[in-house]
Amino acid sequence: MILSASYRTDIPAFYGEWFMQRLISGRVAWRNPYGGGLHHLDLLPEVVEAFVFWTRNPAPFFPVLEWLARRDWPFVIQITITGYPRPLEASVPPAEKIVTTLRSITDSFGPGRLVWRYDPVFLSDLTPSAFHREQVTRLADMLEGLVDEAVLSFAQIYAKTRRNSDHAGKRYGFAWHDPSAEEKRQLLAELAALLKARNIRPSLCSQPELLSEELAPARCIDAKRLSALAGRPILARTKGNREGCLCAESRDIGRYDSCPHGCVYCYAVTSSARAKARYRAHDPRAEAL
Numbered sequence: 001m002i003l004s005a006s007y008r009t010d011i012p013a014f015y016g017e018w019f020m021q022r023l024i025s026g027r028v029a030w031r032n033p034y035g036g037g038l039h040h041l042d043l044l045p046e047v048v049e050a051f052v053f054w055t056r057n058p059a060p061f062f063p064v065l066e067w068l069a070r071r072d073w074p075f076v077i078q079i080t081i082t083g084y085p086r087p088l089e090a091s092v093p094p095a096e097k098i099v100t101t102l103r104s105i106t107d108s109f110g111p112g113r114l115v116w117r118y119d120p121v122f123l124s125d126l127t128p129s130a131f132h133r134e135q136v137t138r139l140a141d142m143l144e145g146l147v148d149e150a151v152l153s154f155a156q157i158y159a160k161t162r163r164n165s166d167h168a169g170k171r172y173g174f175a176w177h178d179p180s181a182e183e184k185r186q187l188l189a190e191l192a193a194l195l196k197a198r199n200i201r202p203s204l205c206s207q208p209e210l211l212s213e214e215l216a217p218a219r220c221i222d223a224k225r226l227s228a229l230a231g232r233p234i235l236a237r238t239k240g241n242r243e244g245c246l247c248a249e250s251r252d253i254g255r256y257d258s259c260p261h262g263c264v265y266c267y268a269v270t271s272s273a274r275a276k277a278r279y280r281a282h283d284p285r286a287e288a289l
Contacts, residue, residue: 002221002236003041003048006254008033008268009289010261012053012061012077018284020064029287030253038288041251049234050226051075052250056261057093059101069109074230077105078151078220080117081143083135085126087172090262090272099142106146112229115220116147119205120155121187122265124169124176129187136191140198150195151218153205154184160270168264181209189214208244221247255289258282 005011011019022028022043029040041047051068055061058077068075079102083095102114118136123129140150155161157178165176179187192202192214203218204211211217219225223236236248256268258278269275282289 001041001048002223002226002234002248002250003043003051004221004250004252004254005051005053006252007054008252008254008256009259010055010057011254011289012055012064013057014060014258014260014279015282015284015289016061016064018282018286018289019061020067021284022287023064023067027287028253030251031255031288033256040287041253045071045073049074050230052078052221052226054078054080056080057098057101058105059093059098062101062104065105065109072230074226074234076113076115076222076225076229078115078117079147080119081139082118083139084122084263087126087168087174088122088124088264092261092263095139095142099146102143102146110229112148112225114147115222115225116143116150116200117205118191119151119153120265121152121184121191122155122176123179124165125174129183129190132187133190133194136194140195140200144198144200147200149201149203149218151203151205151220152188152191152215153207153218154179154188154210155265156267158267161265161267164264164266164269164272184210185212188212206240206242206245217244217246219246219248221250223248253289258289 026043028043029038031038081095081098169175195202202215204215205218223234227234238246239249240247257270257274260276260279262272
């Protein structure tokens, strides 16, 4: 089994102590976000073959990565770096700080462990198309040689995304919009070309209607990448969690509405206040988040 930690929240940034306690105990619990009781999983190499971590800030998680590396337990980090203005990303560390951490991770644990996510692409008065072209260029220049793949996708505008984005727009005085499919394809093609020019392979996450010759579908939970790091086959069937998702089958142990980064476009947070309250109330000794 591949363990995902977590596309529902940022475990490396905020819950590293809890995750370390789960590793030491050899057991973790989680709840199905759509109902049901508590489920348990043994955190043993014969059960969990590899890990995929999702984060905007892996620096607090370094002790966990060292713990796993000492045990030859393979891991990949899906690292989101967008560098959007504060009204859109209230408490995400600066890109330059994150890139410094990524260099330390590559130096300590070797290449192939990092996948950059410029995701989601969000269009607003603060982040028009020109912003994204300039930002991808700037970030790709910093990340060239550290990552070999960049995952792109446009923001999915769910009801909670619309509500949170509208609220932020009123508070900070900006407008946002969900562009047409043709606008999306055009901008994605431009971003893909910028990435390729810097030896970074562009891919597209779970938006098959926007695929093109420039963009291959992403496999964010990638058994092939994990196998290369492990030096042995990690076998997992393709089992995506939405249309167009080509991820390998995994178990995600995160919890929605628990990430306090404050990104207004986030699909995993209904209420920023609720997420912050859950973070403050979190018990690092608990079985589940």
